[in-house]
Amino acid sequence: MEKHHVEVLLTEEQVDTRIQEIGEAISRDYAGKEVHLVCVLKGGTFFTCELAKRISVPVTLDFMSVSSYGSDTKSSGVVKIVKDLDESLTGKDVIVVEDIVDSGRTLSYLLAMLQDRGPKSLRLCTLLDKPDRRVVDVNVNYTGFQIPDEFVVGYGLDYDQRYRNLPYIGIVAFD
Ligand code: IMP
Ligand code: MG
Numbered sequence: 001m002e003k004h005h006v007e008v009l010l011t012e013e014q015v016d017t018r019i020q021e022i023g024e025a026i027s028r029d030y031a032g033k034e035v036h037l038v039c040v041l042k043g044g045t046f047f048t049c050e051l052a053k054r055i056s057v058p059v060t061l062d063f064m065s066v067s068s069y070g071s072d073t074k075s076s077g078v079v080k081i082v083k084d085l086d087e088s089l090t091g092k093d094v095i096v097v098e099d100i101v102d103s104g105r106t107l108s109y110l111l112a113m114l115q116d117r118g119p120k121s122l123r124l125c126t127l128l129d130k131p132d133r134r135v136v137d138v139n140v141n142y143t144g145f146q147i148p149d150e151f152v153v154g155y156g157l158d159y160d161q162r163y164r165n166l167p168y169i170g171i172v173a174f175d
Contacts, residue, residue: 019127026057031057036095037052037059037097038095038096062085067080078109092119099156100129107124124140126144127144152172154166
């Protein structure tokens with residue numbers, strides 16, 4: 001692993017405050033309904049748990065794990081399901097919860113695939129968005145923060161599987 005350090009981009013308090021706001025927005029938008037959260041492993045886990053705690057309408061949860069074919073740094077957009085959902089999406093109000101939308105390749109593929117499973121509605125919620133990096137158009141319904149084109153870690157995001165447990169979002173700076 002290259003020599004590096006992590007610089008704080010978004011503090012734990014900033015992230016917590018924003019997740020609270022998104023939780024309230026979802027609770028308003030889905031008043032009288034039940035929300036089915038689909039967490040994309042592993043990066044989406046921390047955000048999904050914190051978000052779910054702040055949603056006041058009934059919530060159900062499911063998890064899926066995908067990997068994109070091609071090199072780690074440049075996703076090809078063809079997504080392989082590593083672990084599929086346990087439950088059907090048919091007739092459910094589904095929100096896919098992701099850590100970050102980068103090129104948009106993974107999400108556009110994943111959303112099209114999930115749409116085919118007949119949910120009543122399908123929305124996307126991401127903690128972070130790097131709009132400068134977008135290659136494929138993705139409609140994001142709930143965004144935590146738009147961030148610059150930097151490699152970030154924490155709150156589920158990793159650098160070689162490390163730093164997922166940081167309670168804040170940090171930029172990886174190479175020394
Ligand atoms: P894309 O939108 O298809 O390019 O891929 C997004 C995926 O790449 C995310 O789900 C992350 O797993 C990973 N990724 C993108 N940017 C970062 C970053 O800054 N830090 C850590 N992982 C990232
Ligand atoms: Mg991810």
